[in-house]
Amino acid sequence: MESFGVSWPPRNEGIIYRDVLPSTFSTSSVLDFYCTKYNCSAPREGWQQRIQNGQITVDGEVVKAFDTTLRAGNCLTYHRLPWTEPPAPWRLQILYEDDHLLAVNKPSGLQVLPGGLYQQRTVLTQLMWRCQAAAANVSTLDYPCISQPSPVHRLGRGTSGVLLCAKTKAAKSKLSLDLAMGASSEPFSFAEKRIMKIYRALVSGIIDTDETFIKEPIGTIKYPGVLKGLYAATPRGKPSQSKVVVLQRDLRNNRSLVQVEIFSGRPHQIRIHLAYLGHPLISDPLYVSGGKPEMSSLALLEESQQSEVNHDDGGYLKPANPVPGDCGYHLHAHKLMLIHPITEKPLNIVAPCPPTLCMPGEEFAVEC
Structure with missing residues (x-):
């Protein structure tokens, strides 16, 4: 690849x-x-x-x-002032590319767009450098760089898998409309939605029901260290729906491998919905059962969150409490099915899963 x-x-x-x-x-x-x-x-x-x-x-x-x-x-x-950003992977695998689209397999730990401590170490930077290298004829790439590809959706920093980017304004405009249709809370057929996303996740506990629909609304709650509020399960939130299918039950380790299809595009939806179900993602540092962070310690966190300062720059250090960008959980954007925004042909883009999220005998992703 x-x-x-x-x-x-x-x-x-x-x-x-x-x-x-x-x-x-x-x-x-x-x-x-x-x-x-x-x-x-x-x-x-x-x-x-x-x-x-x-x-x-x-x-x-x-x-x-x-x-x-x-x-x-x-x-x-x-x-x-310049600073050393936290460690992050830098290599991206190409899953699909034509004159209008680029789909890459984003590794866990790499942020999509600049934010917080990660201003350079992002997918967007690597896309820019690739385009600049092609334009300067210093690359071995054998394709013309139409324009700098731009991600049309986001994946959490700790989430791996298919990330779709647009290479032309026409493709970006059409995909934005298709994704807006996909933000509805109601399940539609592939022909109606034009874009469908399928994820793999490893969750704690044994899910008894083979197929489950989760319809808990998702909105923001006050949380120290997150200025605009933390997304969580709340009755005051926006309608959200996910379909969870159990692929494998690991009784020995008390965990389940699941496939998740999302019918709405709320931030951190899968992490929140599975936690709301009582089965948070294995090693999720933030969301616990109920679809919220551990609330009992919030008062203490709020008192301490701005106590430490970076003496080189004078700014606050990263909060000690967990925040959405923290990694460790097992979540992978496995498949992206869409109608091509220009040719109108169906595409099925697959990112091989990491070993922890594979079924027996299934080909898994290898780090490059």
Whole structure:
């Protein structure tokens, strides 16, 4: 199976954040502005450190005084210093490719889009580097790079398997519509939905029923370390539906291998629904039975989540409590069936499962 990728450099290049103050902006100091707008990035002392480091400019001029006055129309930049991102795999296997689509087998541990500590070590970066190499004729790849492929959906950092990318604007636009249709909570036939996703998962406990439909709504709840709230099972959430089929029961190890088809596309839906069923994914660091995190310790976590600071940059360190991007669970996007957005022909894209998620005699994925 053909693969591509470039190993990660030791440090990224940092990030530049830009702000242009609107006409309605009320006069304040540069320190108060950053402490207010980006209060979850660093404590007040951290922003003071960043100003002293010369990491902030106003209209192109480095500022060192905390009380520098800001007014409407000012252009501010904050340069987040380069850092060594946490370890992540970098090689991607090609499952399917034509002039409009690219499907890759994403390894567990690799983030799809930039976020948090992972700004460079992402699928998006590898796609960009591959396209740049082809354009510069320094690659051995034997295909023309139409444009930089763009992922049209996401997989959790700890989830492996089929990731679909669009190489043209026409394909991306059509796939976006098809995926929006797939966000419905009701089961449709393949012809109606145009895109169907089949997953494999390894869960704790023995599921007695061969086939189960889970319809628990999914929404956000307050959770320390997740600014916009954590997705979880909640009656106040959006309608969600998953179909779970038991493939194998391991009585000796008290676990079940299951196939999951999702009829709605809520964040972390499979992890939440299986946990709600009382069978969370093996080694899931976040979701427990009931489809929520362990709630008894949340008060303590909230008190401690912003206590530790990175003294090089002044920003908060990663929360000590589990967050959605933490890995360890066993979940794989095994099959993606779709109607090609341009040719209208059916496609069935399969990513071989890792050994822990294979049936006896089934071919499994080999790390490259």
